[in-house]
Amino acid sequence: MTSTRQHRFDEAAAALGHRFDGEIQIGGHYVSTLRHGDTIHVSGQIPRVGSTVVITGRVGADVTLAEAQHAARICTMRALALLARSLGSLDEVQQVLRVGVFTQSAPDFTQQSEVADAASDLLHDILGEAGSHTRTSVGVYQLPKNAAVELDLIAAVR
Amino acid sequence: MTSTRQHRFDEAAAALGHRFDGEIQIGGHYVSTLRHGDTIHVSGQIPRVGSTVVITGRVGADVTLAEAQHAARICTMRALALLARSLGSLDEVQQVLRVGVFTQSAPDFTQQSEVADAASDLLHDILGEAGSHTRTSVGVYQLPKNAAVELDLIAAVR
Amino acid sequence: MTSTRQHRFDEAAAALGHRFDGEIQIGGHYVSTLRHGDTIHVSGQIPRVGSTVVITGRVGADVTLAEAQHAARICTMRALALLARSLGSLDEVQQVLRVGVFTQSAPDFTQQSEVADAASDLLHDILGEAGSHTRTSVGVYQLPKNAAVELDLIAAVR
DSSP: OOOHHHHHHHHHHHHHTOOOOSOOOOOSSOOSEEEETTEEEEEEEOSEETTEEOSBSOBTTTBOHHHHHHHHHHHHHHHHHHHHHHHSSGGGEEEEEEEEEEEEBOTTOOOHHHHHHHHHHHHHHHHGGGGOOEEEEEEESBOGGGBSEEEEEEEEEO | OOOHHHHHHHHHHHHHTOOOOSOOOOOSSOOSEEEETTEEEEEEEOSEETTEEOSBSOBTTTBOHHHHHHHHHHHHHHHHHHHHHHHSSGGGEEEEEEEEEEEEBOTTOOOHHHHHHHHHHHHHHHHGGGGOOEEEEEEESBOGGGBSEEEEEEEEEO | OOOHHHHHHHHHHHHHTOOOOSOOOOOSSOOSEEEETTEEEEEEEOSEETTEEOSBSOBTTTBOHHHHHHHHHHHHHHHHHHHHHHHSSGGGEEEEEEEEEEEEBOTTOOOHHHHHHHHHHHHHHHHGGGGOOEEEEEEESBOGGGBSEEEEEEEEEO
16 A cells, blocks of 8 residues: 555656656765664755756756756655655654755855745655754755755654 | 843843844744754754844855854854744753854855854853854855855754 | 774875874864764864865866865865764774765866765775765855865764
8 A cells, every 4th residue: 555655755756757766876885865763864865867967057047946946856856765765665754854955056046945945845745744844055056967956854763 | 030041142132233032934844943852953044133134145255254253143043042942941952063054155265164153152152061062164155045144053952 | 902993094094195193173162073872973174184274276176076085085084083082993983874075166066976985985995884874965165264175974873
């Protein structure tokens, strides 16, 4: 039986027009998720689908706010997919504790919070109250592979 | 009876010339503070007083070091006000564990540590040894609402 | 008797051509490491040896990828030296949980992950599986003292 959260995740994936059930690859001597006691850390996610970073460039110049929000949603879905894979189910997430949202910004782009809102809203849509979290949003100068947005998080586990 | 810490907080607020007893508003599906076990996370704070971000712009160009330090103090006071509100009293803070200080920087501004020192000193002034913490200071390209400084923290709770 | 980890640390220090046994100074009201329960936080480290920041400038412009990777290794060695000093031995590190790598980037430099790989690989070389970690790598606009790279981490302690 598909849980309510997994069902909402699948609906969100369909709405975004992307699949998140393939391999989520990372290279080198680090890991995507790491559990310690009752918390789990998720590495910084960029808007990569398969092997392609689908939204690249500087938000406020090459990338619109709406596109950056789309990028933030893809990062969020990747983080959730990794949590589901690592924990067995999204139902094991007790509470998202902290989310970091890094937006590759044009010099005068100041809507980093609005970019991050797309991630926050999606976490809430899928996880309900367990998706509420503290958040830090900043505008950075560049990101790996010219990604428009990067997102990391820490969650408490049941 | 006002605790020693709250008294020092009130003195610092008076010295800064700002009040921190109004509503501290945030929008969207995230929260200002979140407690999990014996730690509490505080969302990234910008130097907003009421509904106005009082120090905006790029430090080293539009904003002086002294102004940026003032901004860092306001961010710190907001974080402390949120902790007091969430925990009932600043006396419940056992130890500040980690502080992140993000300074919107001019290309050649390299005194991010000096900006962060204003926050570190204020935490120590108000909380005593419980205000000692680890710290990461970086220079970012932009911040929400063109804020000059943003600060987040994690603390241990009694 | 020197532990295996300490021995690997000493070999890595020799390979880098730097010593990490002097005072690691920080100023102000913050600390280099802070332990809480079974986790320890390490403050952001820049590639300082003694009192000199040895690799400064913008990666992709003034600083090559190879030089930035060298800087990331120095930051990592400093973090490990601080852990060893605080805990008594590197053998007390149960698991590195999370590493943040901040690279002072040129506008079109997008190899922040490759910079961070140097840190990740070194943590693994010295600590083995305990050196695996989650990671967030971003490109920032400036860093304290014009450092090319800054690195912070959280680890679980035995």
